[in-house]
Amino acid sequence: MEIARVSSKGQITIPVEIRKKLNLKEGDKVLFVEEGDKIILLNAGYVAIKEIQEKMKGEAEKSGLKTEEDVAALVDEVREELRIH
Numbered sequence: 771m772e773i774a775r776v777s778s779k780g781q782i783t784i785p786v787e788i789r790k791k792l793n794l795k796e797g798d799k800v801l802f803v804e805e806g807d808k809i810i811l812l813n814a815g816y817v818a819i820k821e822i823q824e825k826m827k828g829e830a831e832k833s834g835l836k837t838e839e840d841v842a843a844l845v846d847e848v849r850e851e852l853r854i855h
Contacts (some may be wrong), residue, residue, distance in 0.1 A: 772785040772787065772788055784800075784811070788811070792811070792812070792813045792816075793813060793816070794813055798813065798814070798815060799814040799815065800812065800813065800814055801813070801814040801817055
């Protein structure tokens with residue numbers, strides 16, 4: 771458990787260990803999620819990537835891409851196509 775003090779401007783310093791766990795760097799954005807009587811702090815960039823992955827998951831399956839090998843084959847195919855043109 772870590773403790774931080776709130777400044778007169780409402781700012782806090784996120785402790786080093788928490789920043790490391792969330793992989794937060796200077797300038798990164800954080801997301802505050804309210805769950806009951808708790809506030810959860812998340813790395814906003816990580817959350818955005820996870821949301822995109824979830825949305826794309828069904829699209830890949832619709833396109834017939836079921837395995838990582840299928841995706842790799844498609845990438846190779848596109849690269850070859852770009853070399854030709």
